[in-house]
Amino acid sequence: MNLFADIRVLVVESLSALAAEGVLPGGLDLSPVQVEPPRDPAHGDMATNAAMALAKAAGLSPRAIAEPLAARLAGDPRVTAAEVAGPGFINLRLAPICWLEAARDALEAGLLYGRSEMGAGRRVNVEFVSANPTGPLHVGHTRGAVFGDALANLLHFAGWEVTREYYVNDGGAQVDVLARSAYLRYREARGEAVEIPAGLYPGDYLVAVGEALSEQFGDALMDLPEESWLPDVREFAIERMMAAIRSDLDLLGVRMDRYFSERSLYDTGLIEAALKRLDEAGLIHVGVLEPPKGKTPEDWEPRPQTLFRSTQFGDDTDRPLKKSDGSWTYFAPDIAYHFDKIERGYDLLIDVFGADHSGYVRRMKAAVAALSDNRVELDVKLCQLVKLYKNGEPFKMSKRAGSFVTLRDVIAEVGADVTRFVMLMRKNDAALDFDFAKAMEQSKDNPVFYVHYANARIASMLRMAGEAELDASDRALAGAALETLTHPAQVAMARKLAEWPRQVEQAAAAHEPHRIAFFLHELASEFHSLYNAARDEPALRVVQGAPEGDAARLALARAVSVVICAGLAILGVAAVEEM
Numbered sequence: 001m002n003l004f005a006d007i008r009v010l011v012v013e014s015l016s017a018l019a020a021e022g023v024l025p026g027g028l029d030l031s032p033v034q035v036e037p038p039r040d041p042a043h044g045d046m047a048t049n050a051a052m053a054l055a056k057a058a059g060l061s062p063r064a065i066a067e068p069l070a071a072r073l074a075g076d077p078r079v080t081a082a083e084v085a086g087p088g089f090i091n092l093r094l095a096p097i098c099w100l101e102a103a104r105d106a107l108e109a110g111l112l113y114g115r116s117e118m119g120a121g122r123r124v125n126v127e128f129v130s131a132n133p134t135g136p137l138h139v140g141h142t143r144g145a146v147f148g149d150a151l152a153n154l155l156h157f158a159g160w161e162v163t164r165e166y167y168v169n170d171g172g173a174q175v176d177v178l179a180r181s182a183y184l185r186y187r188e189a190r191g192e193a194v195e196i197p198a199g200l201y202p203g204d205y206l207v208a209v210g211e212a213l214s215e216q217f218g219d220a221l222m223d224l225p226e227e228s229w230l231p232d233v234r235e236f237a238i239e240r241m242m243a244a245i246r247s248d249l250d251l252l253g254v255r256m257d258r259y260f261s262e263r264s265l266y267d268t269g270l271i272e273a274a275l276k277r278l279d280e281a282g283l284i285h286v287g288v289l290e291p292p293k294g295k296t297p298e299d300w301e302p303r304p305q306t307l308f309r310s311t312q313f314g315d316d317t318d319r320p321l322k323k324s325d326g327s328w329t330y331f332a333p334d335i336a337y338h339f340d341k342i343e344r345g346y347d348l349l350i351d352v353f354g355a356d357h358s359g360y361v362r363r364m365k366a367a368v369a370a371l372s373d374n375r376v377e378l379d380v381k382l383c384q385l386v387k388l389y390k391n392g393e394p395f396k397m398s399k400r401a402g403s404f405v406t407l408r409d410v411i412a413e414v415g416a417d418v419t420r421f422v423m424l425m426r427k428n429d430a431a432l433d434f435d436f437a438k439a440m441e442q443s444k445d446n447p448v449f450y451v452h453y454a455n456a457r458i459a460s461m462l463r464m465a466g467e468a469e470l471d472a473s474d475r476a477l478a479g480a481a482l483e484t485l486t487h488p489a490q491v492a493m494a495r496k497l498a499e500w501p502r503q504v505e506q507a508a509a510a511h512e513p514h515r516i517a518f519f520l521h522e523l524a525s526e527f528h529s530l531y532n533a534a535r536d537e538p539a540l541r542v543v544q545g546a547p548e549g550d551a552a553r554l555a556l557a558r559a560v561s562v563v564i565c566a567g568l569a570i571l572g573v574a575a576v577e578e579m
Contacts, residue, residue, distance in 0.1 A: 001105045001113060002501035003098060004046065007078070008035040011048050014072040023068050028057055035092075037499070044083070044091035045099075045495070051088035062088025096491045100482040102498035103559035107478040111566045114501040118508065119159030125341050126152045128352035129249065129256075130167040133241040134178045136205055137248045138404040140354055143432065144383045145407070146423040146572070148352040149254045150513035151381070153570045158508035163346075164257045167337060170238050171262035172330070177201065178241065179234035183221070185210025186233070190222060209240045248407045252416050253572050260340075265333045274339035274371065275321065275332065283309045283370050289317060308335070313366030335367045342372045349378045350511060355429075358382055379511055383428045389435040414439050417573045421448045424517040424571055442579075444528070447521040451564060452576045454524035457531060458561040459577035464543050465554055477558055480551035487540060489530045493556060496526045500563050513570065520567045527560050 011033060018024045032053040035046050051066035058065060063084060070082040070090050081093040106113040128148025131141050149164065156162045169175075181201040188194045189210040196202045213221070213236060221229045242259070249255070265271055278284050288302045307318040308331070321332045341349055349368060353360065361380045368378040388395040388405060410419055413436050422439050425447055426432045442449050465472040485491070500519070507515035534540035542553040565575045 099494040106559035117159040122347040124348040137407040182237040186213040189214035271336040274336040310366035477555040480555040
């Protein structure tokens with residue numbers, strides 16, 4: 001189903017044949033050989049770097065490889081022209097039916113069209129969101145949630161076994177702050193006038209937690225010292241906050257496979273086991289760090305510390321594992337958590353964080369490389385900030401959370417599907433401007449609308465065909481005479497469909513789900529151009545009352561719908577059939 005992969009097989013087989021004939025030396029490594037769309041579409045349909053990639057190893061000039069290879073490729077019935085360009089690239093042109101067959105492939109495979117086995121069942125853990133359980137999810141968390149979930153969908157579509165995981169930060173000082181904040185709301189619920197001091201969480205969302213504490217405990221906590229009520233209130237508040245976070249994620253269509261508690265790392269030997277592994281590898285030592293670059297903090301003093309040798313893995317300094325009071329730094333439990341993932345047998349780890357974690361990347365990659373003997377790769381994806389606008393102006397929303405706009409606020413404004421699509425219309429490491437008015441605008445300038453509108457138009461065509469008593473089922477359309485579609489616009493539409501399997505593999509390999517959103521917008525634009533061209537060229541109209549021609553044109557349109565629906569499913573967006 002992947003035409004680019006099929007033509008690459010043709011190139012590789014042709015190279016092997018040339019080696020068997022003595023034109024090329026045997027035993028060449030053919031893995032660098034690629035087949036891609038040319039940079040300039042005027043040069044052809046596909047291009048291969050085979051001659052350029054193999055010249056040095058073969059001891060031949062690129063053209064000495066390219067010319068016999070092009071001659072052999074031109075003999076394949078799928079290839080109408082094979083031309084050597086420049087120093088040795090080969091540009092290929094394919095018979096139109098090769099592209100049109102992509103429509104048949106899509107109709108026969110349905111939503112599985114484009115699905116890849118590149119993951120080969122390997123296991124990947126995608127950790128995302130992992131917000132502190134101290135309040136509702138905000139708009140920044142929303143972007144990370146959408147990105148992580150779409151990436152997990154994409155990797156699953158590409159043949160990986162995927163686990164979606166949320167790391168619950170319930171072991172640090174922030175949950176004690178949460179408990180104290182909730183306790184004040186509890187006292188408020190018991191009728192006491194309270195003032196939330198600086199350093200605690202002021203959001204109104206804790207009012208409900210205080211009321212729930214009041215209902216469960218009555219006055220029992222009112223006169224207790226902090227050390228007596230803090231553990232119970234902390235546990236209660238964390239549980240309530242995580243329930244709210246799960247509810248927020250559910251609104252967005254995100255469902256985790258596992259929630260991992262940071263507290264489970266403490267007093268269980270997991271941190272010690274991870275550090276023992278590093279120590280046995282000679283990667284922990286006691287040393288004195290250089291002072292921080294720039295202005296040295298007043299309280300900084302050189303002192304011996306227990307350090308991880310992260311500089312051996314590309315980090316710019318070794319990293320402390322213990323504080324001056326002997327307690328663990330934040331890095332130590334993070335090491336233990338990733339060690340646990342490695343021990344669970346994952347082949348790939350992906351962490352999705354906010355942009356403020358950029359300083360975390362090198363040290364964590366170093367730790368994973370050390371703990372897994374370089375067997376397990378860690379990819380850290382950073383999501384940049386989201387700025388909210390309406391009609392081009394900064395948009396201020398009421399902030400019941402205190403100082404930030406929540407996920408629920410955004411979804412209430414535009415809905416989950418629009419939120420997800422817009423959040424994926426930029427690469428994760430680029431800042432995102434989210435304009436509520438543009439997101440709901442019904443115009444070609446709004447990718448969300450334009451993609452949905454393409455699918456709705458196709459659904460309308462299929463209903464018209466049904467009213468004309470034409471069998472418009474996928475099975476029937478898969479048997480249509482696609483070779484009758486000869487107009488350049490129709491072939492161009494089919495060519496775009498044929499790119500889908502390759503696009504899936506490239507997006508999955510790069511861990512970039514935004515590529516799927518971009519592709520869907522391009523596909524929809526191509527379809528709308530074909531649809532609009534029918535106004536001036538009646539021969540392009542899909543339903544004309546001629547059964548054979550109608551079936552072929554419907555098959556092409558329905559194949560576009562199949563790819564749109566498959567792509568939207570990866571993004572976690574529902575397809576619509578009426579607008």
